[in-house]
Amino acid sequence: MGKTYQKPEALSDAYTHYCPGCTHGIIHRLVAEVIDELGIRRKTVGIAPVGCAVLAYNYFTFDFQESAHGRAPAMATGIKRVRPDLMVFTYQGDGDLASIGISEIIHSANRGEKFTTIFVNNAIYGMTGGQMAPTTMPEQRTTTSPAGRDVSKQGMPIRMVEMLSTLATPAYLSRQTVIRPKYVMRAKKAIKKAFEYQVEDRCFSLVELISTCPTNWGMTPQESIDWTENTLLKYYKLGEYKSPESTEEA
Amino acid sequence: MxxxxxxxxxxxxxxxxxxxxxxxxxxxxxxxxxxxxxxxxxxxxxxxxxxxxxxxxxxxxxxxxxxxxxxxxxxxxxxxxxxxxxxxxxxxxxxxxxxxxxxxxxxxxxxxxxxxxxxxxxxxxxxxxxxxxxxxxxxxxxxxxxxxxxxxxxxxxxxxxxxxxxxxxxxxxxxxxxxxxxxxxxxxxxxxxxxxTSGMDTRKSDKRNLVKTLYLVPEELNEHNxxxxxxxxxxxxxEVRFVSYNIDADYTALIVSYGTMSRVCQTAIDNLKDEGIEVGMIRPQTLFPFPEKAVLDAASKEGCKVAFSIEMSMGQMLEDVERSVKGRCPVRWYGKCGGEVPTPEEVVDVVKSNI
Amino acid sequence: MQSEVMFAGFGGQGILLSGKILAEAAMDEGYEVGWVPSYGPEMRGGTAYCTVVIGDRPIGSPIIKNPMHLVAMNRPSLEKFARIVKPGGVVFINSSLISVGSGRDDIDELKVPATEIAKNLGNERAANIVALAAFVARSKIVDFEVLKKTVKAEFAKKEKFIPLNMAACEEGRKAASK
Structure with missing residues (x-):
């Protein structure tokens, strides 16, 4: 009998630096599996954000660029425009994509840039030590909202996928999570679709993945999974928001 | 062509x-x-x-x-x-x-x-x-x-x-x-x-390339710097590049100027020559690296009593001119910053009133 | 030797184009040339001017305080710039739109109803070419035939305007010799 399960070729041997209970590791693996399955590793360029995933390139075995905070979609635009044959993806957190880089992601999506974005949303700034993000939940305590997010002063959390799905150009927009095995399989399917659409030379694709941050939420990994399910997923609804098929039907 | x-x-x-x-x-x-x-x-x-x-x-x-x-x-x-x-x-x-x-x-x-x-x-x-x-x-x-x-x-x-x-x-x-x-x-x-990061397919080697700017280890960042x-x-x-003008004359003043401003100075130098006043000029073509040695040599020439940094800024290049001249002669500044380019006549007046 | 011509008028009168054509003609004759536009806020307010510098050696300052000649297409331009022209220069006045003179007796004043002439040719927009031709005929700053060749080349992509502009050249020359 042959091997039925092994480390994807696109994934390196590096030990993880992510915290216990963080879902970056699972998402990295899903991306690597999809890249292997599509056989595109040798023509893929990834772009790391500023945030916990800034060192994402340590876990992958293909070309990588490291961006400035929020600018990954602009870099991806630069690559894809001059080298349309490359498979390009950005890997961004919620501070990076929904705060400082909101302009870059909206315009890239709207121009229909032909790259893929993996958007990991855990409703907080992780790397800088748990500050409030635009995606932080109402009354959620962070180091810059110690009394909880006050929506009368900070507004409600931004739902990026919903916002982007008002644009006519993007090909594929989906929100998933990886907090339980049943979700992981669906998330992989979405990530695979997002990359496949790029292989097919379709416009912009993005998968948002609702993630955890036990360290900065002040929870155990188990508590953080429950909080994600009971709080985050109530506000950030999972599902496919836009696909080439749905656009064609409309 | x-x-x-x-x-x-x-x-x-x-x-x-x-x-x-x-x-x-x-x-x-x-x-x-x-x-x-x-x-x-x-x-x-x-x-x-x-x-x-x-x-x-x-x-x-x-x-x-x-x-x-x-x-x-x-x-x-x-x-x-x-x-x-x-x-x-x-x-x-x-x-x-x-x-x-x-x-x-x-x-x-x-x-x-x-x-x-x-x-x-x-x-x-x-x-x-x-x-x-x-x-x-x-x-x-x-x-x-x-x-x-x-x-x-x-x-x-x-x-x-x-x-x-x-x-x-x-x-x-x-x-x-x-x-x-x-x-x-x-x-x-x-x-x-x-x-x-051109995609591994385009290269002979199997090594992946990484373009990055983060160096969290202080020794590594220092090494990088x-x-x-x-x-x-x-x-x-x-890479130092510059052009000199009227530098073989026995000039009493030296102008350092670049871009459009240097052309105005060139005309002013011609006009001053007609009046019997010799002025030399160094026009940097590279601003970094700055032609330090050329400016020093030109300012050190016997008879050069004053150097000017003439620029459409409030004395930004002046600092590099002063640094280069190393005190061999006094360095003066002239310029305008509002969008008007100083005329040759203005430059002539500035030179005359400083020599 | 160096000579400078300032072209001035309303935006839309083809001021910048007149200057460009003169610069190209002079370049064809082997001169060193520079075309210096005004691109400041005034270009949004309606008046436009540019200066063409023609010389037999590389051009130093592109900033000209006192041009040798002036082509004024409207009254504000004449009033603003007539006094800065060097003695002995040509001051062209588009008398269709300017009812006054330069007020100077040390320059060669050339009054031509350029707008009217162009209207009679069937297109008011050719007034700038009438003016340019009249100015060149009087100042002899470039050879007239070279000017005509340059005008023709300028309209190579809009061929239907070539006869109009050739006529404008001739009418301008005639008006200058009157």
Whole structure:
């Protein structure tokens, strides 16, 4: 009998630096599996954000660029425009994509840039030590909202996928999570679709993945999974928001 | 090839294409929008990439991304836009990617004005973004030179794997002069397989490439900075360019001036000669590296009683002139910053009242 | 030797184009040339001017305080710039739109109803070419035949305007010799 399960070729041997209970590791693996399955590793360029995933390139075995905070979609635009044959993806957190880089992601999506974005949303700034993000939940305590997010002063959390799905150009927009095995399989399917659409030379694709941050939420990994399910997923609804098929039907 | 009458902005655009750069990202801003307008039809004609980005910030990263793939790429802007791009320029310098930035300067600070200025001297020469980095800065004084420097800029950027800036004032962009393009084609850089994230398929080696700027270990970051410094030192050894004017005369005063301002000074020097007053001039063509030795030698000449830094900024280049002159003679400043270019008559008066 | 010509008028009168054509004609004759526009806020307010510098050696300062000649297409331009022209220069006045003179007796004043002439030719927009031709005929700053050749080349992509502009050249020359 042959091997039925092994480390994807696109994934390196590096030990993880992510915290216990963080879902970056699972998402990295899903991306690597999809890249292997599509056989595109040798023509893929990834772009790391500023945030916990800034060192994402340590876990992958293909070309990588490291961006400035929020600018990954602009870099991806630069690559894809001059080298349309490359498979390009950005890997961004919620501070990076929904705060400082909101302009870059909206315009890239709207121009229909032909790259893929993996958007990991855990409703907080992780790397800088748990500050409030635009995606932080109402009354959620962070180091810059110690009394909880006050929506009368900070507004409600931004739902990026919903916002982007008002644009006519993007090909594929989906929100998933990886907090339980049943979700992981669906998330992989979405990530695979997002990359496949790029292989097919379709416009912009993005998968948002609702993630955890036990360290900065002040929870155990188990508590953080429950909080994600009971709080985050109530506000950030999972599902496919836009696909080439749905656009064609409309 | 016959001479064509062209605006500086258009000459820069055409020169880039002839230098083999077919990738351009930009955001409109006066007084350099003609570059983007020209390339918006010209690049598609030659199968190139033209993209108007959503902001100068985004544009600098489009340039970064394309450059990190090992492709020739450039952008153009004017002062406020360069301020926004300075973030990206710092990253590009840190990541050691070759890219060309053109700044057709307008008056500042803030929105300032849209007329010619040289007030971004420090921003360009001393590094407008964060961290210890340098750009190689070329300062054209004519449309012809703007075209030549654009063609030079790409191989220089590739030689040093560093951003190169062409620093022209608004008049260099807006003025029309005859221009003749060199037919010489510039070879592609040969070492990009070693660093460019061009996709592993395009390379012989199985090593993946990584373009990054984060060094969390202090010793490693220091090492990186020392490496960069060695590169900038090498530029100072190998890339100093300048033109001297009336330098063989027995002059009593020396002018240091660049860009459009230097042409005004040249006319003033001719007029002073008619009155029996000899003045020499050093015109830096590279602002970094600055022609320190040329300025020192010229200021040290017997009979030279005073040196002038004449610039359309409030004494920014003056600091480099003073540093170079090393006290051999007093150094005076003259300039204007509102968008009016000082006239030859003004320069004549300034020289006369100081000798 | 160096000579400078300032072209001034309303935006839309073809001021910048007149300057460009003169610069190209002079370039064809082997001169060093520079075309320096005003691109400041005034270009948005309606008046436009540019200066063409023609010389037999590389041009130093592109900033000209006192031009040798002036082509004024409207009254504000004449009033603003007539006094800065060097003695002995030609001051062209588009008398269709300017009812006054330069007020100077040390220059060669050339009054031509350029707008009217162009209207009679069937297109008011050719007034700038009438003026340019009249100015060149009087100042002899470039050879008239070279000028005509340059005008023709300028309209190569809009061929139907060539007869109009050739006629404008001839009418301008005639008006200058009156």
């Amino acid at each position: 016959a001479k064509i009458l062209m605006k500086g902005n258009e000459a820069i655009a055409e020169a880039a294409i002839r230098a083999g750069c077919l990738n351009y990202f930009a955001y409109p801003i006066t007084p350099q929008s003609e570059v983007a307008e020209y390339l918006s039809w010209r690049l598609p004609e030659v199968g190139g990439v033209f993209l108007q980005g959503e902001s100068e910030v985004a544009v600098s990263y489009m340039v970064f991304g394309a450059s990190a793939c090992g492709e020739r790429v450039f952008t153009t802007s004017s002062s406020p836009g360069i301020s926004l791009m300075s973030e990206g320029i710092s990253y590009i310098a840190a990541a050691q990617c070759p890219a060309v930035f053109v700044n057709i300067m307008r008056g500042g600070p803030g929105l300032g004005g849209i007329l010619p200025s040289q007030a971004d001297y420090n921003q360009s020469v001393k590094g407008g973004g964060h961290g210890d980095y340098r750009m190689l800065v070329l300062a054209p004084a004519s449309v012809q030179e703007a075209a030549e420097m654009t063609m030079m800029a790409f191989p220089l950027a590739e030689k040093y794997r560093n951003p190169v800036m062409i620093l022209g004032d608004g008049l260099i962009g807006q003025m029309m002069e005859p221009v003749e393009f060199s037919e010489e084609l510039i070879a592609e850089p040969s070492n990009k397989d070693e660093w460019a 020392l490496f960069l410094k060695a590169k900038y030192d090498r530029m100072e050894q190998e």
